[in-house]
Amino acid sequence: MAAFDTPSLVSLAAAAAGAASHGGKAGQDAGAKAEKARQKLLSARYTNIYVWIMAALLGCLILRNLSLTAARFFDCRRRRQAASSEKGRRNGFDAYNDKPAVLRWSDKVDSLALKPVRGLPTDWTYLRLILVTAIVIVNTVFCLVGSTQLHSAQSAGSSIARAFSRRCGRIATANYPILFMFAGRNSVIVKLTGLSYQSLRFYHILLGFIAFVESFVHTIAYIAHYSIWQGKDKLAQEATETYFKWGIVAVVFMLTNCLFGLKWLRRRSYEIFLLLHVVGAALILAGSWYHRPIMQDWVYAAVAIWIAERVFRCIHHVGSVVGARFFLRSPLVKARAEVRDGAITLSVPADGQTWTAGQHVYLSFWGLDLLHRPWLFGWSQSHPFSISNVPSNGTTATREMRFVLRVHGGLTRELARHIARRSEATDGQAVDCWVSVEGPHGSAPAAAEFDTLLLVAGGSGITHPLSIAADVCRRAAAGQAVVTSKIKLVWALHRLEQAAWVQKTLEETRSWAEKANLDLSVSLYVTRTASADTSGTSSPSSSASIDDEKKEDHGEEVNVGGKCRKHSGRPDVNDEVARAVSDSSGRTLIIACGPEPLANEVAKAATPYLSSGVKVDIARFEC
The missing domain is CATH 3.40.50.80 (Nucleotide-binding domain of ferredoxin-NADP reductase (FNR) module)
Structure with a gap:
């Protein structure tokens, strides 16, 4: 969370208010300074409150997940101890009623919260509707409270438009850490809350759109202030300043990321989306950092979260956990692939690795023969694929993960053509290809x-x-x-x-x-x-x-x-x-x-x- 020197802002506001008692232009300037200090104080207060609200929400989800995980652990241990004395197959309701009360109550609450809302798409549950409504209301209220009321007369140095603009900019920036926290599939939030990456993606998209709207409103309100109170010449002069240019850079790439993040466009041009999203995110952070010093703490927090996610991603590529033991594994493995009836079937050796039913991994292809296709090579392309089988009962050294990669466009189409050409040279046999496996991720119901x-x-x-x-x-x-x-x-x-x-x-x-x-x-x-x-x-x-x-x-x-x-x-x-x-x-x-x-x-x-x-x-x- 960003830290603000609140006492210094209060002192500045008091000093400026005292100077405002003098008449003339000096008094107006002092009043504008006092109002600016007051607005900074309010922005610091409400951005901190906003982040605390989001932190409290995540904290509740984390406590819920930890308590349910502990309850499931002790329940499973109790069941294993009692399994030896049980005879025959139990009825599902008997087993359900035998669960701890906390698990049954949680199940009932989930049934209500995750029920689709009639009249909306099926993935819009009551919980999603409540959370979206709350997030939108909180962002809207915090942009308005205190920012549309002035304690001094509107002047060239202070106006409602300018105060409102500043508040929208601060709240938009306060969304950055949460926005980046929900973007990474290796985010620690996924592990702590028990929510799936696909669930968090929705809120990443929502918060990204909200941050763009707030930044856009910030820009328009700022331009309106200068156009009305200081004149277009002054606005043209401000547009030559470094802070103004970097602010425009941030807003433009927010819009770009939002547009290419639309589902229909993202699916049709995923390679372009991926490149622009990464570059755009970096330029948004850089633009915000250079735009105003008061935003830098939020940028630092977002960058730290982004770096942590990249580190966890590397760990997922080279590490695995079997039981309670962590061990390093080869980041690249030689898989067998062939094209069958519109899909690529892939068998990936999983020596010493384990996974559970319903999990998926992110696959990247690293063959040297793909170097002349950089849009296919390595981490430039990493897509989720479900594992179609479960670990065998044999030794971990004989395990393999099996995948079905349906041929559509982009990566899968190019890979299918590449594998088919190589397969023709071996009389239609499966061919070797180098892949890296990131994961496994996700879970499935019991x-x-x-x-x-x-x-x-x-x-x-x-x-x-x-x-x-x-x-x-x-x-x-x-x-x-x-x-x-x-x-x-x-x-x-x-x-x-x-x-x-x-x-x-x-x-x-x-x-x-x-x-x-x-x-x-x-x-x-x-x-x-x-x-x-x-x-x-x-x-x-x-x-x-x-x-x-x-x-x-x-x-x-x-x-x-x-x-x-x-x-x-x-x-x-x-x-x-x-x-x-x-x-x-x-x-x-x-x-x-x-x-x-x-x-x-x-x-x-x-x-x-x-x-x-x-x-x-x-x-x-x-x-």
């Missing part, structure tokens, strides 16, 4: 505590829910305490051949399910005809989609990683959700991952059933 799992996936989104299904089946086969008795996997894919992306993991999951006597059913919904383009990059108009309104077919049995049911068309999400809830013998967990329309459809279909007995987890991954 799926083994639910009686029924409904997993809905679209395209390469299969990796996230499949890893969860594999983990539950593996744990059940190993004799660990698992409540789950029924798993339904619904996968919408363009062509049946794409099931080969995760065939090995499907086979492992089926084998574990049979050993544990779990009811595992897999339904494949093929949404395109055999004549569709297999490049994975075609537009909807270039492929023949199957009519959504065709009569329901009961599917045919196919052998893809075990017995599956193949259907034509898209799954009826509402019917799948209703059937899973009604047929469940206890608690039900619904997980969805895939294209945004599918994820939103699942969230909307499951909303009426939300309760302590029905949970929904929509996995969203964005760069």
Whole structure:
């Protein structure tokens, strides 16, 4: 938090107020100085209060997460000790009611807070709506309180516009540390609060937009003051000053980062977005630092947070934790990659490493043959990909992480072409490529505590829910305490051949399910005809989609990683959700991952059933 010399400001205000008793221009100048000192004092007070409010909010989230983590730890230990005496598979509600009261109450509160708001997009929960409203109101009020009232007459040295401008600038800068804290995926806040990086990204975008609006208003109000009270000639003279130029630099790059941060533009030009975002952030901080000395403390705080995030990122690249032991690992590993039906399948050795179901990592590609494509090389491109499998029960030296990289544009398209050319020289075999793995990140719900799992996936989104299904089946086969008795996997894919992306993991999951006597059913919904383009990059108009309104077919049995049911068309999400809830013998967990329309459809279909007995987890991954 920035520190301000409040006593000196009070002394300056008192001295200037005494001088203001003299008449004439000298009196006006003294009054302007007194007003400036008073406004500085108010700005210091309200920016400090604002940061304390944000710190208190984060503190509550941290205390909540720490207390729940401790409660889960002792509950898991108690369950492990009691597992040896238990016989048979427990019912999900019995296991749920056996939890500590703090976990059950927290679960009920979360069910209400994370329920989608009717009439808004499904990712807008009541908690998000409350937080967004509070943040906007606090920023607005703190920009207005005390800044639109003067204790001296408006003059060339002091006006409401100038006071308001200063306050908006101070509050905008006070957002910098929080803004950078929410930007990094390796931020310590992610670990301490238990919130996902994807959740914090939303508030990073929100605070970035608010800071830009406040900075823009600061600029307009400042220009208005000079235009009205001191004249355009004086404004033109001020525009030649260093502080003015650097202020404009900061505002321009705030606007640039906001524009290229828009989802539709970011997805279409991610490389440009990434470059401009990093360069823009540096210029925003530099512009603010040179603009006014009073902003420098906030800039220092933001820079410190940014550097810390970069350090943690390096640690994630070269370090891993197995159990309670931290060890260094190779920052670069040789993976095997091949292009299959519009996707790159990647197997990455994970010697001595561990991860849990539902986690993801950020992959970077470092092959020397990519040096002539700098937009693909190394950390210039780092994207999140879900791990499709879980660690094997064998030694850690034989583990591998499996990924499915769907070919779209940018990085994946260039990589697919590069791998395909190299693969042709080896008769279509998988080829080696050097990658670095940053992570793992994220977590997944405790799926083994639910009686029924409904997993809905679209395209390469299969990796996230499949890893969860594999983990539950593996744990059940190993004799660990698992409540789950029924798993339904619904996968919408363009062509049946794409099931080969995760065939090995499907086979492992089926084998574990049979050993544990779990009811595992897999339904494949093929949404395109055999004549569709297999490049994975075609537009909807270039492929023949199957009519959504065709009569329901009961599917045919196919052998893809075990017995599956193949259907034509898209799954009826509402019917799948209703059937899973009604047929469940206890608690039900619904997980969805895939294209945004599918994820939103699942969230909307499951909303009426939300309760302590029905949970929904929509996995969203964005760069």
